[in-house]
Amino acid sequence: MTVRExxxxxxxxxxxxxxxRDIDGMLFIAEMYAAQVDLLAVVLGGTVPRARAAAxxxxxxxxxxxxxxxxxxxxxxxxxxxxxxxxxxxxxxSPALSRLAHTRAVAAVRLxxxxxxxxxxxxxxxxxxxxxxxxxxxxxxxxEHLPDGEVHWxxxxxxxxxxxxxxxxxxxxxxxxxRTTSVMRELLSRTGDYGCAAADTAVPxxxxxxxxxxxxxxxxxxxxxxxxxxxxxxxxxxxxxxxLPRHAALTVAxxxxxxxxxxxxxxxxxxxx
Amino acid sequence: MLIRQYVALLLLRxxxxxxxxxxxxMAAAAVIIAAAPVSLVAxxxxxxxxxxxxxxxxxxxxxxxxxxxxxxxxxAAALSAPGSPGVPSxxxxxxxxxxxxxxxxxxxxLGVSGHVAQAAVMIAPAAVxxxxxxGGLAWAVRIYRMETGTGGLSPGSAIxxxxxxxxxxxxxxxxxxxxxxSVPLTYRNGDVVIGxxxxxxxxxxxxxxxxxxxxxxxxxxxxxxxxxxKTTLLxxxxxxxxxxxxxxxxxxxxxxxxxxxxxxxxxxxxxxxxDRARRVLRDAGARAxxxxxxxxxxxxxxxxxxxxxxxxxxxxxxxHGAAAYYTDVMEAIVALAVHAPPxxxxxxxxxxxxxxxxxxxTAYAGGDDDALAALRSGAHLIPDVALRFRSLWRRLGTGxxxxxxxxxxxxxxxxxxxxxxxxxxxxxxxxxVDMLASYITGPGRDADVLLAVDEFxxxxxxxxxxxxxxxxxxxxxxxxxxxxxxxxxAADEDERYRIAATAEGGIWLLRTPYPDPVVGLAGTRKYxxxxxxxxxxxxxxxxxxAATMITAARWSDEGSSxxxxxxxxxxxxxRGLGVGQAAYVYQGGATYVQVKRLVAAPAALPRAGRRTxxxxxxxxxxxxxxxxxxxxxxxxGADAGAPDPGGGIPAAPAAPAAPAASAGHAPSARPPVQxxxxxxxxFGREAR
Numbered sequence: 001m002t003v004r005e006x007x008x009x010x011x012x013x014x015x016x017x018x019x020x021r022d023i024d025g026m027l028f029i030a031e032m033y034a035a036q037v038d039l040l041a042v043v044l045g046g047t048v049p050r051a052r053a054a055a056x057x058x059x060x061x062x063x064x065x066x067x068x069x070x071x072x073x074x075x076x077x078x079x080x081x082x083x084x085x086x087x088x089x090x091x092x093x094s095p096a097l098s099r100l101a102h103t104r105a106v107a108a109v110r111l112x113x114x115x116x117x118x119x120x121x122x123x124x125x126x127x128x129x130x131x132x133x134x135x136x137x138x139x140x141x142x143x144e145h146l147p148d149g150e151v152h153w154x155x156x157x158x159x160x161x162x163x164x165x166x167x168x169x170x171x172x173x174x175x176x177x178x179r180t181t182s183v184m185r186e187l188l189s190r191t192g193d194y195g196c197a198a199a200d201t202a203v204p205x206x207x208x209x210x211x212x213x214x215x216x217x218x219x220x221x222x223x224x225x226x227x228x229x230x231x232x233x234x235x236x237x238x239x240x241x242x243x244l245p246r247h248a249a250l251t252v253a254x255x256x257x258x259x260x261x262x263x264x265x266x267x268x269x270x271x272x273x
Numbered sequence: 274m275l276i277r278q279y280v281a282l283l284l285l286r287x288x289x290x291x292x293x294x295x296x297x298x299m300a301a302a303a304v305i306i307a308a309a310p311v312s313l314v315a316x317x318x319x320x321x322x323x324x325x326x327x328x329x330x331x332x333x334x335x336x337x338x339x340x341x342x343x344x345x346x347x348x349a350a351a352l353s354a355p356g357s358p359g360v361p362s363x364x365x366x367x368x369x370x371x372x373x374x375x376x377x378x379x380x381x382x383l384g385v386s387g388h389v390a391q392a393a394v395m396i397a398p399a400a401v402x403x404x405x406x407x408g409g410l411a412w413a414v415r416i417y418r419m420e421t422g423t424g425g426l427s428p429g430s431a432i433x434x435x436x437x438x439x440x441x442x443x444x445x446x447x448x449x450x451x452x453x454x455s456v457p458l459t460y461r462n463g464d465v466v467i468g469x470x471x472x473x474x475x476x477x478x479x480x481x482x483x484x485x486x487x488x489x490x491x492x493x494x495x496x497x498x499x500x501x502x503k504t505t506l507l508x509x510x511x512x513x514x515x516x517x518x519x520x521x522x523x524x525x526x527x528x529x530x531x532x533x534x535x536x537x538x539x540x541x542x543x544x545x546x547x548d549r550a551r552r553v554l555r556d557a558g559a560r561a562x563x564x565x566x567x568x569x570x571x572x573x574x575x576x577x578x579x580x581x582x583x584x585x586x587x588x589x590x591x592x593h594g595a596a597a598y599y600t601d602v603m604e605a606i607v608a609l610a611v612h613a614p615p616x617x618x619x620x621x622x623x624x625x626x627x628x629x630x631x632x633x634x635t636a637y638a639g640g641d642d643d644a645l646a647a648l649r650s651g652a653h654l655i656p657d658v659a660l661r662f663r664s665l666w667r668r669l670g671t672g673x674x675x676x677x678x679x680x681x682x683x684x685x686x687x688x689x690x691x692x693x694x695x696x697x698x699x700x701x702x703x704x705x706v707d708m709l710a711s712y713i714t715g716p717g718r719d720a721d722v723l724l725a726v727d728e729f730x731x732x733x734x735x736x737x738x739x740x741x742x743x744x745x746x747x748x749x750x751x752x753x754x755x756x757x758x759x760x761x762x763a764a765d766e767d768e769r770y771r772i773a774a775t776a777e778g779g780i781w782l783l784r785t786p787y788p789d790p791v792v793g794l795a796g797t798r799k800y801x802x803x804x805x806x807x808x809x810x811x812x813x814x815x816x817x818x819a820a821t822m823i824t825a826a827r828w829s830d831e832g833s834s835x836x837x838x839x840x841x842x843x844x845x846x847x848r849g850l851g852v853g854q855a856a857y858v859y860q861g862g863a864t865y866v867q868v869k870r871l872v873a874a875p876a877a878l879p880r881a882g883r884r885t886x887x888x889x890x891x892x893x894x895x896x897x898x899x900x901x902x903x904x905x906x907x908x909x910g911a912d913a914g915a916p917d918p919g920g921g922i923p924a925a926p927a928a929p930a931a932p933a934a935s936a937g938h939a940p941s942a943r944p945p946v947q948x949x950x951x952x953x954x955x956f957g958r959e960a961r
Contacts, residue, residue, distance in 0.1 A: 109956075112955050112956065113955055115955075116951070116954070116955055118951055159947075159951075160947050160948065161948055185523075185524070185525055188523060189520075189523035189524060202520075202523070204459050204461070204463070204516055204517060204519070204520030204523075204558075205458050205459055205512075205515075205516030205517075205519065205520060205556075205557050205558050206558060207558050207560075208523065208558075214952070216956060232525070233525065234522065234528065234529055234719065235522065235523065235525065240948075240949075240952055242952055242955075242956035242957060243956055243957050244956070245955075245956060
């Protein structure tokens with residue numbers, strides 16, 4: 001699948017003649033802070049060179065910046081103009097070196113989920129940490145732990161877990177067990193949306209916000225997460241622990257990316273939110 | 274002459290007495306007028322307390338809350354320049370000490386000159402707390418005098434005062450809880466809020482009555498006739514238990530809650546209450562509320578073989594004496610059927626199929642010689658045993674068939690047809706209690722269990738309620754027994770007293786015509802009983818004429834007082850309680866409460882193509898159970914085409930039909946299994 005530019009036809013035309021795939025890619029990058037071009041290629045449904053070409057086009061339009069921060073593929077992130085073109089009022093942030101591995105891991109988890117037929121058929125929605133952080137406002141980072149993402153499974157769909165909201169945590173580096181347990185407990189006991197009044201954050205008697213918490217861990221972080229689960233007791237029944245996808249590691253050569261995900265990483269349904 | 278002198282002396286004495294009284298009245302009036310601001314506030318406070326039925330403590334509390342204002346005012350006086358309005362000249366300590374007096378003087382000056390508002394502001398910091406305190410004291414004295422019989426214009430004043438105060442207190446309590454959102458279900462510390470306090474006797478008189486969670490984890494008794502708000506109270510207690518237990522579990526300080534309700538009346542009314550309970554519990558955070566046997570099963574066949582044998586035998590009535598022989602034979606046959614290789618029976622059909630001599634002989638062939646010997650001895654009775662169990666299962670229905678466990682839902686509402694089919698309900702009660710006991714004592718079954726039984730005496734012939742009580746105590750679960758009357762608690766008086774006397778969590782009394790046993794258990798309190806003499810009325814007169822004369826008479830100065838004992842709970846008050854009013858008796862005190870009704874969310878509409886699926890997902894070695902889904906678990910229809918009562922049952926596609934009997938205890942397809950498979954496909958096998 002190639003990146004399409006369809007200046008004609010108002011229904012498929014975005015800002016300055018960008019195609020549907022461009023918009024999908026830009027929205028994905030906006031939500032995930034930044035993305036490497038191999039992951040971007042998956043979103044666009046094309047190859048790495050074509051994703052690179054799309055990134056170049058966005059850069060010429062002033063919508064994106066790109067750069068190479070290491071041995072892997074180059075990174076793409078949106079500028080203020082790009083975020084404004086997407087209708088997102090996020091503060092523009094260029095990728096921080098210390099966060100690259102985590103950013104890639106979260107994006108890989110999202111793509112792995114989005115590639116599944118169940119995800120697409122259910123019209124599941126990924127609510128990114130960046131979106132949550134903006135909603136949470138100044139409280140984020142001070143009093144609240146934000147998950148790396150939330151997956152909302154709409155009601156009335158065929159999946160058995162329809163209607164649930166999952167918190168996603170991508171664990172790349174090892175934290176302490178107590179810290180991990182504390183994060184787990186906070187996520188499991190939370191009742192209010194991010195950005196809600198402090199009094200509504202965890203109200204006894206209200207249903208928990210996250211039906212389950214999905215921990216996707218690197219090999220190094222997994223023992224800590226499992227020990228934290230053990231320390232959590234019965235609450236751990238709502239925690240799923242899985243390994244990070246194969247292509248979530250930062251040092252992946254562009255050629256090795258290939259087509260790790262089956263199906264299209266359809267994000268079109270998320271644009272409406 | 275002597276008579277004239279005597280009359281003159283009497284007149285002189287009367288005049289002197291009148292003069293003395295006049296002087297006292299004038300002095301009091303002078304003080305009241307001089308301290309007009311304090312008097313006004315005190316009068317207003319006392320009248321408000323009288324009209325709202327407040328206790329004096331509430332006025333004292335208000336006075337205390339005014340102290341910061343007084344402190345700020347005195348500090349301002351200390352820091353103000355000497356000679357300012359309302360501030361005397363002199364050193365700082367003198368300015369502070371003299372500030373009230375100077376404010377008082379300034380107030381009068383301003384008042385006389387027509388600046389009333391300014392005058393009020395000037396004196397308010399000192400007058401308001403003092404007035405509230407004086408009003409509280411005056412109100413306390415009034416209550417004391419009426420309680421001890423030394424106040425009032427007539428002997429009946431104390432009674433009418435108490436009756437009026439009760440009406441005002443009840444009206445005030447109703448108003449306190451009437452506003453939407455004014456009463457939460459639970460407090461932050463986990464206390465369960467019941468409603469507005471009407472009156473407290475030897476309990477703290479707080480405006481809102483709340484029950485510590487620990488009381489709900491103890492045995493409780495609820496007595497109230499139909500239509501008095503018993504269901505409303507029970508629903509509130511259940512919802513509070515669920516909400517607090519879930520929050521404690523989420524905080525890591527508590528265990529999973531499990532509420533099991535045995536409604537032993539049955540019929541349409543029980544189903545209506547079950548529907549209401551389901552919606553209320555859903556709002557309280559319960560993930561799922563199962564209604565047995567209407568839309569959920571509890572599998573008897575999951576019991577361990579030994580307990581299964583005992584329970585099966587308990588389901589069948591058997592006699593004593595000569596019938597004991599038959600009982601022993603039946604026990605042997607049932608044990609053979611249950612323990613037959615390769616596994617215990619999977620359901621009733623499997624079990625009934627085993628009650629066959631040929632089947633049992635084949636099963637035990639080449640194995641257990643003792644079993645074969647027992648089989649040969651009792652073979653001729655096997656058809657009779659099979660017939661009895663066949664009849665039993667026909668009457669019991671499918672409620673005990675696979676699959677279902679107490680782990681499948683946070684709350685189970687079990688409807689037993691104790692009125693229509695007593696013998697069936699007795700068997701069901703017996704089995705349910707056995708299953709709950711087995712569930713609680715099973716490995717890894719760590720739960721805070723509240724077992725609520727309503728009208729259990731209707732089905733308690735084969736399981737005495739005291740046995741249930743004792744058993745529950747040994748298992749660490751709390752039992753809440755409710756009945757429409759004292760006799761409904763248990764079969765005989767000893768049992769009733771046993772139950773009521775061991776209710777460590779307290780006794781709830783709603784309107785009931787016979788509260789006397791509970792009143793006796795609640796105990797007595799001391800009070801001062803005063804008698805006074807009436808003068809001006811002939812003591813021998815009776816009837817309406819006497820009443821008129823007594824009303825016209827006045828109290829003399831003579832009388833006596835003595836300490837008496839009176840019941841903590843007024844039985845007449847309990848007999849006259851209104852709808853939603855309850856007396857909570859605990860530790861020698863009583864709190865009368867206006868229970869706040871829980872308004873459940875409306876029932877959800879059924880979704881096309883989705884229906885309730887039981888059993889709900891349960892923990893397994895390779896799977897997890899969603900405990901409190903994020904308001905995300907939605908309700909499906911209990912039956913196809915029927916509106917769903919919104920019980921919070923996670924909707925799921927219809928599961929494939931249950932496996933055949935030979936499949937034994939194999940779990941049916943469950944959403945979490947599919948979830949695990951989904952995550953396995955995305956990320957690989959689970960790391961744990």
